Amino acid sequence: MMQPIRVSTWNSREGGMIDRRVMLATGLAAGLAADLAATGEAAAQSLRRRVSWQVFRTSTSGPSYARAVAIMRGNSNASDPNSWFYWANIHQNFCPHGVPYFLAWHRGYILQFEQKIRELSRDPNFSLPYWNYFTDPNIPSEFTNPSPGNPLYVKRTNTNVSNALGYDFTDPYWKQLPRNWPTPMEPKVESVPHNQVHNIIGGFMPTLQSPQDPIFWLHHANIDRLWCAWVKAGAGRANPVPTDAYWNGTFVYGAQPQMDKRQTYSAEGLGYMYDDERLPTPRRLRAAVAPPIRAVPLAKERLIGQVLSLGETQGGLTLDQSSFSVRVPLGDDGQNRTRLLTAQPPRGPSAAAVRPPVNVNVVLEDVAVTEAGKAGGYFYQVYVNLPAGGALDQRRLIGTVGAFEIAGAQHNGGGDGPHAAHGDGKVRLVLPATEALRRLSPGQLREVKVSFVRVDGPEAPTGPAITIGAFRVESTVEAPR
16 A cells, blocks of 8 residues: 655755645734635725736836845745745645646635735735746746846756647637546646646756746746636636535645635636736647657556556656657457547436446556656656657647656655555656547547657756656546446
Protein backbone atom coordinates (compact mmCIF):
# COMPACT_ATOMS: atom_id res chain seq x y z
CA MET A 1 0.00 0.00 0.00
CA MET A 2 1.38 3.38 -0.98
CA GLN A 3 2.35 5.72 1.82
CA PRO A 4 1.27 9.36 1.82
CA ILE A 5 4.00 11.81 1.08
CA ARG A 6 5.03 14.16 3.88
CA VAL A 7 5.67 17.79 3.05
CA SER A 8 9.00 18.49 4.66
CA THR A 9 10.18 21.46 6.67
CA TRP A 10 13.24 23.21 5.34
CA ASN A 11 15.08 26.49 5.34
CA SER A 12 17.59 27.86 2.87
CA ARG A 13 18.87 31.08 1.51
CA GLU A 14 15.89 31.05 -0.84
CA GLY A 15 13.40 30.88 2.02
CA GLY A 16 11.71 28.41 4.32
CA MET A 17 8.97 25.85 3.92
CA ILE A 18 6.47 24.96 6.60
CA ASP A 19 4.03 22.08 6.54
CA ARG A 20 0.24 22.30 6.30
CA ARG A 21 -0.37 21.84 10.03
CA VAL A 22 1.73 24.91 10.75
CA MET A 23 -0.01 26.75 7.93
CA LEU A 24 -3.41 25.94 9.41
CA ALA A 25 -2.26 27.24 12.77
CA THR A 26 -1.05 30.49 11.24
CA GLY A 27 -3.73 33.00 10.29
CA LEU A 28 -3.63 35.39 7.39
CA ALA A 29 -3.34 39.06 8.22
CA ALA A 30 -6.37 40.64 9.84
CA GLY A 31 -8.43 42.39 7.25
CA LEU A 32 -8.33 39.71 4.56
CA ALA A 33 -11.28 37.97 6.17
CA ALA A 34 -13.21 41.20 6.08
CA ASP A 35 -12.26 41.70 2.44
CA LEU A 36 -13.63 38.30 1.49
CA ALA A 37 -16.75 38.71 3.59
CA ALA A 38 -17.52 41.80 1.57
CA THR A 39 -17.28 40.07 -1.81
CA GLY A 40 -21.01 39.52 -1.87
CA GLU A 41 -21.38 43.28 -2.20
CA ALA A 42 -18.66 43.56 -4.83
CA ALA A 43 -20.92 42.76 -7.77
CA ALA A 44 -23.09 45.75 -6.95
CA GLN A 45 -20.05 48.05 -7.02
CA SER A 46 -17.85 48.99 -9.97
CA LEU A 47 -15.61 46.05 -10.87
CA ARG A 48 -11.86 46.22 -10.53
CA ARG A 49 -10.16 45.80 -13.88
CA ARG A 50 -7.19 43.47 -14.37
CA VAL A 51 -5.08 44.45 -17.36
CA SER A 52 -2.15 42.96 -19.25
CA TRP A 53 1.38 43.66 -18.02
CA GLN A 54 1.99 45.77 -21.13
CA VAL A 55 -0.78 48.14 -20.00
CA PHE A 56 -0.05 47.80 -16.28
CA ARG A 57 3.65 48.70 -16.51
CA THR A 58 2.83 52.27 -17.65
CA SER A 59 -0.07 52.83 -15.26
CA THR A 60 0.06 54.66 -11.94
CA SER A 61 0.06 51.23 -10.24
CA GLY A 62 3.04 50.09 -12.32
CA PRO A 63 5.62 50.27 -9.49
CA SER A 64 3.26 48.75 -6.89
CA TYR A 65 3.87 45.09 -7.70
CA ALA A 66 7.67 45.30 -7.51
CA ARG A 67 7.46 47.43 -4.36
CA ALA A 68 5.31 44.90 -2.51
CA VAL A 69 7.30 41.91 -3.79
CA ALA A 70 10.49 43.52 -2.48
CA ILE A 71 8.93 43.87 0.97
CA MET A 72 7.74 40.26 0.97
CA ARG A 73 11.01 38.79 -0.31
CA GLY A 74 12.85 40.72 2.36
CA ASN A 75 10.81 38.98 5.08
CA SER A 76 12.41 35.62 5.94
CA ASN A 77 9.69 34.56 8.40
CA ALA A 78 7.83 31.84 6.49
CA SER A 79 4.97 31.88 9.01
CA ASP A 80 4.27 35.60 8.44
CA PRO A 81 1.56 36.35 5.85
CA ASN A 82 3.67 39.33 4.79
CA SER A 83 6.42 36.92 3.72
CA TRP A 84 6.94 35.77 0.14
CA PHE A 85 7.58 32.24 1.38
CA TYR A 86 4.28 32.09 3.23
CA TRP A 87 2.36 32.39 -0.04
CA ALA A 88 4.54 29.83 -1.78
CA ASN A 89 3.90 27.43 1.09
CA ILE A 90 0.13 27.81 0.75
CA HIS A 91 0.54 26.57 -2.80
CA GLN A 92 2.92 23.82 -1.74
CA ASN A 93 0.49 22.47 0.86
CA PHE A 94 -3.02 23.06 -0.46
CA CYS A 95 -3.12 23.49 -4.25
CA PRO A 96 -5.10 20.95 -6.33
CA HIS A 97 -3.26 19.84 -9.47
CA GLY A 98 -4.43 17.01 -11.71
CA VAL A 99 -7.59 16.78 -9.62
CA PRO A 100 -10.90 18.72 -9.60
CA TYR A 101 -11.08 22.44 -8.72
CA PHE A 102 -7.73 23.46 -10.18
CA LEU A 103 -9.22 26.62 -11.68
CA ALA A 104 -11.54 27.57 -8.82
CA TRP A 105 -8.96 27.08 -6.04
CA HIS A 106 -6.38 29.19 -7.84
CA ARG A 107 -8.97 31.92 -8.47
CA GLY A 108 -9.39 32.36 -4.71
CA TYR A 109 -5.64 32.03 -4.14
CA ILE A 110 -4.57 34.83 -6.47
CA LEU A 111 -7.44 37.01 -5.21
CA GLN A 112 -6.08 36.84 -1.68
CA PHE A 113 -2.55 37.48 -2.94
CA GLU A 114 -3.81 40.50 -4.86
CA GLN A 115 -5.30 41.87 -1.65
CA LYS A 116 -1.96 41.37 0.13
CA ILE A 117 -0.08 43.24 -2.60
CA ARG A 118 -2.63 46.05 -2.37
CA GLU A 119 -2.06 46.24 1.38
CA LEU A 120 1.76 46.17 1.33
CA SER A 121 2.14 48.51 -1.64
CA ARG A 122 -0.33 50.95 -0.06
CA ASP A 123 -1.94 51.22 -3.47
CA PRO A 124 -5.73 50.91 -3.08
CA ASN A 125 -6.12 50.81 -6.87
CA PHE A 126 -3.81 47.85 -7.45
CA SER A 127 -5.22 44.96 -9.48
CA LEU A 128 -3.13 41.93 -10.39
CA PRO A 129 -1.93 42.14 -14.01
CA TYR A 130 -1.74 39.15 -16.34
CA TRP A 131 0.87 37.97 -18.83
CA ASN A 132 -0.76 37.22 -22.16
CA TYR A 133 1.82 34.89 -23.69
CA PHE A 134 -0.49 34.28 -26.65
CA THR A 135 0.35 37.80 -27.84
CA ASP A 136 3.95 37.92 -26.55
CA PRO A 137 5.53 34.63 -25.39
CA ASN A 138 8.56 36.38 -23.88
CA ILE A 139 8.63 36.96 -20.13
CA PRO A 140 8.47 40.77 -19.70
CA SER A 141 11.86 42.41 -19.42
CA GLU A 142 11.20 43.69 -15.89
CA PHE A 143 11.29 40.05 -14.76
CA THR A 144 14.46 39.06 -16.64
CA ASN A 145 16.79 41.91 -15.63
CA PRO A 146 19.36 40.36 -13.26
CA SER A 147 20.45 43.71 -11.80
CA PRO A 148 21.04 43.53 -8.03
CA GLY A 149 17.97 44.56 -6.08
CA ASN A 150 15.44 43.66 -8.80
CA PRO A 151 12.70 41.88 -6.79
CA LEU A 152 11.07 40.48 -9.94
CA TYR A 153 14.13 38.53 -11.06
CA VAL A 154 14.81 34.88 -10.28
CA LYS A 155 16.97 32.41 -12.17
CA ARG A 156 15.05 30.55 -14.89
CA THR A 157 15.93 28.03 -17.57
CA ASN A 158 13.95 29.78 -20.32
CA THR A 159 12.22 33.12 -20.81
CA ASN A 160 10.32 32.32 -24.01
CA VAL A 161 7.32 29.97 -23.87
CA SER A 162 6.39 29.77 -27.55
CA ASN A 163 6.72 25.99 -27.61
CA ALA A 164 4.49 25.65 -24.54
CA LEU A 165 1.40 27.17 -26.13
CA GLY A 166 -1.61 25.28 -27.43
CA TYR A 167 -5.24 25.99 -28.24
CA ASP A 168 -7.16 22.75 -27.77
CA PHE A 169 -9.00 24.18 -24.75
CA THR A 170 -10.64 26.73 -27.08
CA ASP A 171 -12.34 23.95 -29.10
CA PRO A 172 -16.13 24.17 -28.54
CA TYR A 173 -16.10 20.38 -28.11
CA TRP A 174 -15.07 21.04 -24.49
CA LYS A 175 -18.39 22.32 -23.20
CA GLN A 176 -18.29 21.54 -19.47
CA LEU A 177 -15.88 22.77 -16.84
CA PRO A 178 -15.28 20.00 -14.27
CA ARG A 179 -12.67 17.33 -14.54
CA ASN A 180 -14.28 13.85 -14.69
CA TRP A 181 -17.41 15.22 -16.41
CA PRO A 182 -18.00 14.54 -20.13
CA THR A 183 -16.13 16.92 -22.46
CA PRO A 184 -14.33 18.73 -19.62
CA MET A 185 -12.39 21.93 -20.30
CA GLU A 186 -10.53 22.20 -16.98
CA PRO A 187 -8.00 19.37 -17.56
CA LYS A 188 -7.34 20.68 -21.07
CA VAL A 189 -6.36 24.19 -19.98
CA GLU A 190 -4.49 22.86 -16.95
CA SER A 191 -2.35 20.69 -19.20
CA VAL A 192 -1.96 23.20 -22.05
CA PRO A 193 -0.95 25.94 -21.63
CA HIS A 194 -0.73 25.91 -17.81
CA ASN A 195 1.55 22.94 -17.09
CA GLN A 196 3.64 23.41 -20.20
CA VAL A 197 4.43 27.04 -19.30
CA HIS A 198 5.52 25.94 -15.81
CA ASN A 199 7.75 23.22 -17.25
CA ILE A 200 9.43 25.19 -20.00
CA ILE A 201 10.32 28.21 -17.82
CA GLY A 202 12.13 26.03 -15.30
CA GLY A 203 13.74 27.32 -12.13
CA PHE A 204 11.08 27.45 -9.41
CA MET A 205 8.25 27.02 -11.91
CA PRO A 206 8.32 23.19 -12.34
CA THR A 207 7.91 22.82 -8.56
CA LEU A 208 5.09 23.51 -6.12
CA GLN A 209 7.25 26.35 -4.79
CA SER A 210 6.56 28.00 -8.17
CA PRO A 211 4.97 31.08 -6.52
CA GLN A 212 8.51 32.07 -5.51
CA ASP A 213 8.88 33.17 -9.14
CA PRO A 214 7.13 36.55 -9.46
CA ILE A 215 5.96 35.62 -12.98
CA PHE A 216 3.83 32.83 -11.44
CA TRP A 217 1.15 35.30 -10.36
CA LEU A 218 0.85 36.86 -13.81
CA HIS A 219 0.73 33.39 -15.37
CA HIS A 220 -2.14 32.37 -13.11
CA ALA A 221 -3.97 35.63 -13.68
CA ASN A 222 -3.84 34.75 -17.38
CA ILE A 223 -5.15 31.23 -16.74
CA ASP A 224 -8.01 32.77 -14.73
CA ARG A 225 -8.64 35.19 -17.62
CA LEU A 226 -8.83 32.26 -20.05
CA TRP A 227 -11.49 30.67 -17.85
CA CYS A 228 -13.50 33.90 -18.01
CA ALA A 229 -13.02 34.00 -21.78
CA TRP A 230 -14.14 30.39 -22.15
CA VAL A 231 -17.42 31.14 -20.35
CA LYS A 232 -17.96 34.34 -22.37
CA ALA A 233 -17.37 32.47 -25.65
CA GLY A 234 -20.71 30.65 -25.24
CA ALA A 235 -21.58 28.05 -27.88
CA GLY A 236 -22.70 25.69 -25.12
CA ARG A 237 -19.68 26.25 -22.88
CA ALA A 238 -20.77 26.64 -19.27
CA ASN A 239 -19.81 26.23 -15.64
CA PRO A 240 -22.07 24.06 -13.50
CA VAL A 241 -24.98 26.24 -12.37
CA PRO A 242 -24.37 27.97 -9.01
CA THR A 243 -26.84 25.68 -7.25
CA ASP A 244 -25.07 22.50 -8.43
CA ALA A 245 -23.50 20.34 -5.72
CA TYR A 246 -20.17 20.85 -7.52
CA TRP A 247 -19.89 24.17 -5.71
CA ASN A 248 -20.53 22.78 -2.23
CA GLY A 249 -17.74 23.00 0.34
CA THR A 250 -14.85 25.34 1.01
CA PHE A 251 -11.31 25.97 -0.16
CA VAL A 252 -8.47 26.22 2.36
CA TYR A 253 -5.63 28.72 2.00
CA GLY A 254 -3.42 28.24 5.03
CA ALA A 255 -5.57 29.05 8.04
CA GLN A 256 -8.22 31.71 7.62
CA PRO A 257 -9.98 32.91 5.65
CA GLN A 258 -11.34 29.91 3.89
CA MET A 259 -13.53 30.53 0.87
CA ASP A 260 -16.81 28.95 -0.13
CA LYS A 261 -16.32 27.19 -3.44
CA ARG A 262 -19.47 28.87 -4.71
CA GLN A 263 -17.79 32.28 -4.35
CA THR A 264 -15.36 31.35 -7.12
CA TYR A 265 -18.15 30.75 -9.65
CA SER A 266 -17.38 33.99 -11.49
CA ALA A 267 -14.83 36.79 -11.46
CA GLU A 268 -17.60 39.38 -11.39
CA GLY A 269 -18.95 37.86 -8.20
CA LEU A 270 -15.55 38.47 -6.63
CA GLY A 271 -15.51 42.07 -7.78
CA TYR A 272 -13.20 42.08 -10.79
CA MET A 273 -13.03 41.57 -14.55
CA TYR A 274 -10.37 41.48 -17.27
CA ASP A 275 -9.84 44.07 -19.96
CA ASP A 276 -9.74 41.31 -22.59
CA GLU A 277 -12.06 38.33 -22.11
CA ARG A 278 -11.71 36.75 -25.54
CA LEU A 279 -10.32 33.32 -26.29
CA PRO A 280 -7.05 33.40 -28.24
CA THR A 281 -7.32 32.72 -31.94
CA PRO A 282 -5.66 29.38 -32.72
CA ARG A 283 -2.47 29.72 -34.71
CA ARG A 284 -0.43 27.19 -36.60
CA LEU A 285 1.84 25.36 -34.19
CA ARG A 286 5.28 23.98 -34.88
CA ALA A 287 5.38 21.37 -37.65
CA ALA A 288 5.93 17.90 -36.26
CA VAL A 289 4.89 14.39 -37.15
CA ALA A 290 3.98 11.29 -35.18
CA PRO A 291 7.15 9.73 -33.74
CA PRO A 292 8.39 6.26 -34.72
CA ILE A 293 7.40 3.07 -32.93
CA ARG A 294 9.67 1.82 -30.16
CA ALA A 295 9.59 -1.95 -29.70
CA VAL A 296 8.57 -2.56 -26.10
CA PRO A 297 7.72 -6.03 -24.68
CA LEU A 298 4.12 -6.01 -23.41
CA ALA A 299 2.20 -8.37 -21.17
CA LYS A 300 -0.99 -9.71 -22.72
CA GLU A 301 -4.44 -8.33 -22.07
CA ARG A 302 -5.79 -9.44 -18.71
CA LEU A 303 -8.65 -8.65 -16.35
CA ILE A 304 -7.70 -7.50 -12.85
CA GLY A 305 -10.90 -7.13 -10.84
CA GLN A 306 -12.97 -4.56 -12.71
CA VAL A 307 -9.94 -3.20 -14.57
CA LEU A 308 -9.01 -4.59 -17.97
CA SER A 309 -5.31 -4.14 -18.64
CA LEU A 310 -5.08 -3.77 -22.42
CA GLY A 311 -1.30 -4.05 -22.33
CA GLU A 312 1.54 -3.21 -19.98
CA THR A 313 5.29 -3.07 -20.23
CA GLN A 314 7.46 -5.78 -18.74
CA GLY A 315 10.12 -3.19 -17.99
CA GLY A 316 10.54 0.54 -17.58
CA LEU A 317 10.72 3.43 -20.03
CA THR A 318 13.22 6.28 -20.10
CA LEU A 319 12.26 9.66 -21.51
CA ASP A 320 15.14 11.66 -22.99
CA GLN A 321 15.49 14.00 -26.01
CA SER A 322 13.92 11.49 -28.37
CA SER A 323 10.23 11.07 -29.15
CA PHE A 324 8.67 7.64 -29.64
CA SER A 325 5.42 5.69 -29.75
CA VAL A 326 4.36 2.46 -28.04
CA ARG A 327 1.83 0.28 -29.85
CA VAL A 328 -0.68 -1.64 -27.71
CA PRO A 329 -2.66 -4.12 -29.87
CA LEU A 330 -6.16 -4.84 -28.56
CA GLY A 331 -7.46 -8.33 -27.91
CA ASP A 332 -11.10 -9.34 -28.21
CA ASP A 333 -12.11 -7.89 -24.83
CA GLY A 334 -10.26 -4.67 -25.53
CA GLN A 335 -11.93 -4.23 -28.91
CA ASN A 336 -15.33 -4.90 -27.36
CA ARG A 337 -14.67 -2.19 -24.81
CA THR A 338 -13.43 0.40 -27.29
CA ARG A 339 -16.40 -0.19 -29.62
CA LEU A 340 -18.56 1.32 -26.90
CA LEU A 341 -16.50 4.50 -27.09
CA THR A 342 -17.69 5.31 -30.59
CA ALA A 343 -21.39 5.17 -29.66
CA GLN A 344 -23.12 8.43 -28.88
CA PRO A 345 -22.64 9.38 -25.22
CA PRO A 346 -25.69 8.48 -23.16
CA ARG A 347 -27.88 11.26 -21.81
CA GLY A 348 -30.26 11.58 -18.92
CA PRO A 349 -30.07 10.58 -15.27
CA SER A 350 -30.67 6.88 -15.95
CA ALA A 351 -28.09 6.63 -18.74
CA ALA A 352 -25.56 4.66 -16.69
CA ALA A 353 -28.14 1.89 -16.19
CA VAL A 354 -28.71 1.68 -19.97
CA ARG A 355 -25.07 1.47 -21.03
CA PRO A 356 -22.27 1.58 -18.46
CA PRO A 357 -19.65 4.12 -19.57
CA VAL A 358 -16.24 2.86 -20.61
CA ASN A 359 -13.08 4.71 -19.66
CA VAL A 360 -9.60 4.23 -21.05
CA ASN A 361 -6.54 5.57 -19.24
CA VAL A 362 -2.83 5.59 -19.89
CA VAL A 363 -1.21 4.84 -16.54
CA LEU A 364 2.44 5.60 -15.75
CA GLU A 365 3.74 4.03 -12.54
CA ASP A 366 6.86 4.87 -10.51
CA VAL A 367 7.52 8.04 -12.46
CA ALA A 368 10.53 10.07 -11.33
CA VAL A 369 12.47 13.06 -12.58
CA THR A 370 16.25 12.80 -12.89
CA GLU A 371 18.66 15.37 -11.49
CA ALA A 372 19.15 16.77 -14.98
CA GLY A 373 15.39 16.94 -15.50
CA LYS A 374 14.63 18.89 -12.32
CA ALA A 375 15.68 22.22 -13.83
CA GLY A 376 12.85 22.08 -16.38
CA GLY A 377 13.03 23.59 -19.84
CA TYR A 378 11.21 20.67 -21.49
CA PHE A 379 8.14 18.44 -21.27
CA TYR A 380 6.53 15.53 -23.10
CA GLN A 381 3.17 15.68 -24.83
CA VAL A 382 1.30 12.38 -24.76
CA TYR A 383 -0.98 11.52 -27.68
CA VAL A 384 -3.08 8.51 -28.61
CA ASN A 385 -3.53 6.99 -32.06
CA LEU A 386 -1.74 9.57 -34.14
CA PRO A 387 -1.76 8.54 -37.81
CA ALA A 388 1.62 7.20 -38.94
CA GLY A 389 3.65 10.00 -40.50
CA GLY A 390 0.83 12.45 -39.89
CA ALA A 391 0.98 15.81 -38.15
CA LEU A 392 0.39 16.11 -34.42
CA ASP A 393 -3.36 16.40 -33.92
CA GLN A 394 -4.14 18.35 -30.74
CA ARG A 395 -7.49 16.56 -30.50
CA ARG A 396 -5.54 13.40 -29.70
CA LEU A 397 -3.43 15.00 -26.97
CA ILE A 398 -4.31 13.43 -23.61
CA GLY A 399 -1.87 15.22 -21.31
CA THR A 400 1.66 16.27 -20.57
CA VAL A 401 4.46 14.81 -18.48
CA GLY A 402 7.17 16.95 -16.94
CA ALA A 403 8.75 17.91 -13.65
CA PHE A 404 5.71 20.00 -12.70
CA GLU A 405 3.24 17.12 -13.13
CA ILE A 406 5.47 14.92 -10.99
CA ALA A 407 5.66 17.60 -8.28
CA GLY A 408 1.86 17.92 -8.31
CA ALA A 409 1.42 14.17 -7.91
CA GLN A 410 3.85 14.13 -4.98
CA HIS A 411 1.68 16.75 -3.29
CA ASN A 412 -1.46 14.64 -3.74
CA GLY A 413 -0.01 12.03 -1.38
CA GLY A 414 -0.74 8.33 -1.18
CA GLY A 415 -3.79 6.38 -2.17
CA ASP A 416 -5.00 4.53 -5.21
CA GLY A 417 -6.48 7.51 -7.06
CA PRO A 418 -5.01 9.18 -10.12
CA HIS A 419 -1.84 11.22 -9.77
CA ALA A 420 -0.63 9.76 -6.48
CA ALA A 421 2.74 9.53 -4.76
CA HIS A 422 4.44 6.14 -4.39
CA GLY A 423 7.18 7.42 -2.11
CA ASP A 424 10.90 7.95 -2.74
CA GLY A 425 10.04 10.73 -5.16
CA LYS A 426 8.13 8.36 -7.46
CA VAL A 427 4.52 8.92 -8.49
CA ARG A 428 1.66 7.52 -10.52
CA LEU A 429 0.35 9.64 -13.39
CA VAL A 430 -3.02 8.79 -14.97
CA LEU A 431 -3.79 10.35 -18.35
CA PRO A 432 -7.46 9.97 -19.37
CA ALA A 433 -7.70 8.89 -23.00
CA THR A 434 -11.47 8.35 -23.20
CA GLU A 435 -12.47 11.62 -24.84
CA ALA A 436 -9.68 11.53 -27.42
CA LEU A 437 -10.49 7.93 -28.40
CA ARG A 438 -14.22 8.58 -28.42
CA ARG A 439 -13.73 10.96 -31.33
CA LEU A 440 -12.22 8.24 -33.56
CA SER A 441 -13.91 5.80 -35.90
CA PRO A 442 -14.23 2.08 -35.03
CA GLY A 443 -11.57 1.26 -37.61
CA GLN A 444 -9.08 3.44 -35.76
CA LEU A 445 -9.56 1.55 -32.49
CA ARG A 446 -7.95 -1.82 -33.21
CA GLU A 447 -4.99 -0.68 -31.15
CA VAL A 448 -4.05 2.08 -28.76
CA LYS A 449 -0.85 3.76 -29.84
CA VAL A 450 0.64 6.05 -27.20
CA SER A 451 3.13 8.67 -28.39
CA PHE A 452 5.57 10.57 -26.15
CA VAL A 453 6.61 13.75 -27.96
CA ARG A 454 9.51 15.70 -26.46
CA VAL A 455 9.15 19.50 -26.55
CA ASP A 456 12.08 21.75 -25.59
CA GLY A 457 12.54 25.40 -24.85
CA PRO A 458 15.60 27.25 -26.15
CA GLU A 459 17.52 25.69 -23.23
CA ALA A 460 16.81 22.09 -22.26
CA PRO A 461 18.62 19.20 -20.54
CA THR A 462 20.25 16.37 -22.43
CA GLY A 463 20.15 12.71 -21.53
CA PRO A 464 17.48 10.99 -19.44
CA ALA A 465 15.03 13.47 -17.89
CA ILE A 466 12.22 11.23 -16.61
CA THR A 467 12.07 7.52 -15.79
CA ILE A 468 8.89 5.39 -15.80
CA GLY A 469 8.87 2.14 -13.88
CA ALA A 470 5.83 0.66 -15.63
CA PHE A 471 3.48 1.72 -18.43
CA ARG A 472 0.04 0.34 -19.18
CA VAL A 473 -3.22 1.13 -20.92
CA GLU A 474 -6.27 0.12 -18.93
CA SER A 475 -10.04 0.21 -19.30
CA THR A 476 -12.69 0.41 -16.62
CA VAL A 477 -16.47 0.06 -16.77
CA GLU A 478 -18.42 2.07 -14.26
CA ALA A 479 -20.99 0.02 -12.39
CA PRO A 480 -24.63 0.96 -13.21
CA ARG A 481 -26.16 3.32 -10.68
